[in-house]
Amino acid sequence: MQSAGKRRTLPTMIDVAERAGVSLKTVSRVVNDEPGASTHTRDKVRAAITELGYQRNTAASELRSGRSGLVALVVEDASEPYQSELGMAIETELSNNGILLLTVSTEANRDRANLAVAALAERRVDGLIIFPSIQHELDFSPVLDSGTHLVFVDRPSPEISTDHVRSSHRQGAYDATARLLDLGHTRVAYLGDLMTLFTGTERVSGYKQAMSDRGIQIDTRLIHLQNPDLDGVGEAFLAMCQLTDPPTAVVTGNSLTTIQLLRSPHFDSARTAHVAFDDIPLGDLLRVPLTVIRQDITTIGSTAARLLLERIRGNVVPPRTIIVPTQLVVRESDTIPGA
Amino acid sequence: MQSAGKRRTLPTMIDVAERAGVSLKTVSRVVNDEPGASTHTRDKVRAAITELGYQRNTAASELRSGRSGLVALVVEDASEPYQSELGMAIETELSNNGILLLTVSTEANRDRANLAVAALAERRVDGLIIFPSIQHELDFSPVLDSGTHLVFVDRPSPEISTDHVRSSHRQGAYDATARLLDLGHTRVAYLGDLMTLFTGTERVSGYKQAMSDRGIQIDTRLIHLQNPDLDGVGEAFLAMCQLTDPPTAVVTGNSLTTIQLLRSPHFDSARTAHVAFDDIPLGDLLRVPLTVIRQDITTIGSTAARLLLERIRGNVVPPRTIIVPTQLVVRESDTIPGA
DNA sequence: CTGTTAGCGCATTCAG
DNA sequence: CTGAATGCGCTAACAG
Numbered sequence: 001m002q003s004a005g006k007r008r009t010l011p012t013m014i015d016v017a018e019r020a021g022v023s024l025k026t027v028s029r030v031v032n033d034e035p036g037a038s039t040h041t042r043d044k045v046r047a048a049i050t051e052l053g054y055q056r057n058t059a060a061s062e063l064r065s066g067r068s069g070l071v072a073l074v075v076e077d078a079s080e081p082y083q084s085e086l087g088m089a090i091e092t093e094l095s096n097n098g099i100l101l102l103t104v105s106t107e108a109n110r111d112r113a114n115l116a117v118a119a120l121a122e123r124r125v126d127g128l129i130i131f132p133s134i135q136h137e138l139d140f141s142p143v144l145d146s147g148t149h150l151v152f153v154d155r156p157s158p159e160i161s162t163d164h165v166r167s168s169h170r171q172g173a174y175d176a177t178a179r180l181l182d183l184g185h186t187r188v189a190y191l192g193d194l195m196t197l198f199t200g201t202e203r204v205s206g207y208k209q210a211m212s213d214r215g216i217q218i219d220t221r222l223i224h225l226q227n228p229d230l231d232g233v234g235e236a237f238l239a240m241c242q243l244t245d246p247p248t249a250v251v252t253g254n255s256l257t258t259i260q261l262l263r264s265p266h267f268d269s270a271r272t273a274h275v276a277f278d279d280i281p282l283g284d285l286l287r288v289p290l291t292v293i294r295q296d297i298t299t300i301g302s303t304a305a306r307l308l309l310e311r312i313r314g315n316v317v318p319p320r321t322i323i324v325p326t327q328l329v330v331r332e333s334d335t336i337p338g339a
Numbered sequence: 340m341q342s343a344g345k346r347r348t349l350p351t352m353i354d355v356a357e358r359a360g361v362s363l364k365t366v367s368r369v370v371n372d373e374p375g376a377s378t379h380t381r382d383k384v385r386a387a388i389t390e391l392g393y394q395r396n397t398a399a400s401e402l403r404s405g406r407s408g409l410v411a412l413v414v415e416d417a418s419e420p421y422q423s424e425l426g427m428a429i430e431t432e433l434s435n436n437g438i439l440l441l442t443v444s445t446e447a448n449r450d451r452a453n454l455a456v457a458a459l460a461e462r463r464v465d466g467l468i469i470f471p472s473i474q475h476e477l478d479f480s481p482v483l484d485s486g487t488h489l490v491f492v493d494r495p496s497p498e499i500s501t502d503h504v505r506s507s508h509r510q511g512a513y514d515a516t517a518r519l520l521d522l523g524h525t526r527v528a529y530l531g532d533l534m535t536l537f538t539g540t541e542r543v544s545g546y547k548q549a550m551s552d553r554g555i556q557i558d559t560r561l562i563h564l565q566n567p568d569l570d571g572v573g574e575a576f577l578a579m580c581q582l583t584d585p586p587t588a589v590v591t592g593n594s595l596t597t598i599q600l601l602r603s604p605h606f607d608s609a610r611t612a613h614v615a616f617d618d619i620p621l622g623d624l625l626r627v628p629l630t631v632i633r634q635d636i637t638t639i640g641s642t643a644a645r646l647l648l649e650r651i652r653g654n655v656v657p658p659r660t661i662i663v664p665t666q667l668v669v670r671e672s673d674t675i676p677g678a
Numbered sequence: 679c680t681g682t683t684a685g686c687g688c689a690t691t692c693a694g
Numbered sequence: 695c696t697g698a699a700t701g702c703g704c705t706a707a708c709a710g
Binding site: 010053055056057058059060062063068077078079081084085087088091092095096098100101102103104105112116118119120121122123124142145146259262263280281282284285286287 | 349392394395396397398399401402407416417418420423424426427430431434437439440441442443444447448451455457458459460461462463481484485598601602619620621623624625626
């Protein structure tokens with residue numbers, strides 16, 4: 001059994017050079033797969049590397065070259081399903097390009113989120129992928145100073161003009177609403193996020209558009225927007241049901257709202273048709289399997305990583321916006337059993 | 340609107356020293372909160388730092404000092420709920436100590452998982468927290484050479500003697516089984532992982548112990564162990580139901596097996612009592628809310644991070660094993676409606 | 679194809 | 695309490 005934690009001096013490129021009988025620079029060429037070394041020399045150097053157990057010291061390389069080989073993902077809570085799936089997609093794309101991923105959750109360190117960004121700046125990360133926090137805007141000036149590239153996911157930055165990848169929030173909400181309308185409903189409620197959020201605005205406007213397109217009067221009493229972190233969705237739905245003309249169907253605009261509604265005693269999946277924006281884990285195993293608008297998070301993540309990699313490699317183009325389509329996944333909750 | 344990606348030369352400690360009219364070393368003292376600088380000097384230096392927008396270059400500091408301020412979490416799939424919650428707990432603990440977290444999913448880099456570990460070694464990460472992969476043993480010799488500290492989570496390493504934090508797998512499985520036995524069942528099946536896994540072995544032995552303690556004969560036909568990545572749980576359960584004395588209750592030993600069973604057409608939650616090891620997301624919203632043994636992942640993660648931090652700070656003690664208790668969460672699936 | 683020189687920005691060592 | 699000198703390990707720029 002090996003034991004961890006012993007430290008001795010590690011061999012350097014100079015040691016390898018001596019062992020292989022070549023110059024320092026030649027070793028560097030081999031290690032970095034640069035041209036300018038014969039196959040024979042390469043083999044000699046490689047042999048010396050394995051004999052000595054040489055490992056390149058990234059810190060030195062980084063200091064000299066200015067590139068860190070590090071990208072950071074800044075999210076609110078890396079353990080939330082959407083965000084962890086995003087992280088996984090990004091990591092996959094980056095690791096295929098020899099870049100390691102740092103993850104910073106602003107929630108974990110609310111007061112110190114800006115400190116964390118400063119730490120990323122000190123580390124000279126090559127790029128940042130940002131899933132903007134709902135809670136508070138971060139100060140990205142430290143990383144901008146050092147020429148780090150930024151990509152925003154899910155919604156654009158209000159202050160910084162840069163690349164941005166997101167779902168077609170509006171179209172997704174449109175599709176959710178249209179689905180219920182096509183099933184014959186006319187009283188369709190919308191429970192969603194506040195309009196202060198970009199995504200909230202987009203989605204509610206998709207809902208309204210679908211209603212208008214089918215010539216259905218929009219009843220503002222059937223629209224409830226609130227911060228989904230706070231309670232109140234169930235009560236809002238109850239109030240709607242007490243109208244003389246209550247809703248027969250409902251669209252929920254985000255997962256938190258969906259879960260609040262499903263957990264509410266005032267909501268009965270057997271009596272009200274329901275389509276949710278955002279899939280939730282195990283949505284197929286619920287009491288009534290949930291019909292949802294699913295975001296293609298993996299594509300969003302890998303696209304964000306790809307845009308970032310292009311810029312890191314020196315591609316200079318104007319800021320781009322990429323919209324990734326959503327998908328309607330029909331299960332059961334959109335149809336009422338009795339109907 | 341600011342625009343990202345412009346690069347100019349950043350100020351260094353020398354610039355700050357000149358501006359403040361002190362020496363390089365004094366700046367270093369202030370930046371690192373070392374003693375040996377008067378309050379007056381500190382203020383002068385701090386002022387110069389803000390005026391110039393100075394940011395320490397971590398690479399240089401790292402090259403000189405040998406410490407990277409980086410810890411890596413090596414998991415199989417960072418998007419899986421258990422693993423992302425673990426990551427979040429670790430990140431919280433580390434960020435409180437000024438350390439950033441790298442996440443490496445071996446799944447994202449299947450063929451190259453060992454290469455990723457080598458990359459961590461080259462980066463001289465201060466420590467590694469490892470949630471061992473089911474798929475394949477990794478080669479940690481590169482990081483051991485550079486004196487990196489390791490902590491294993493969930494199960495110990497078969498090869499390396501080091502710190503290790505995990506749930507009381509055996510006690511948890513015991514509690515799950517005992518719960519069903521106490522409810523009057525005598526034919527309790529166990530569907531779980533292979534015994535080649537540490538956790539699989541621990542949990543099945545907890546099940547057996549509970550049965551024996553209550554004087555109930557263990558029927559090996561009611562025990563099914565398999566790789567939960569593969570199909571077959573539903574069929575195995577069906578086979579048990581066709582016995583002359585079929586099970587009236589079942590314990591599932593891990594989330595994948597639980598989900599397979601719940602999705603299987605051969606299993607009916609209304610007819611068979613069920614307790615699952617490991618909570619699953621939204622377990623309370625399932626057709627029949629799931630009674631589970633829940634692991635305290637947050638405690639596991641923060642404990643692992645704490646043990647690692649101690650070693651990074653130079654604490655030399657023999658390898659430690661910390662067992663974190665599990666908790667029975669009673670919902671409904673353990674009782675059959677008719678009974 | 680290969681080698682020499684210089685210096686990235688900082689922390690360590692030792693001298694005041 | 696403060697400063698000067700040195701070099702961590704590597705890569706960029708050039709020379710042969």
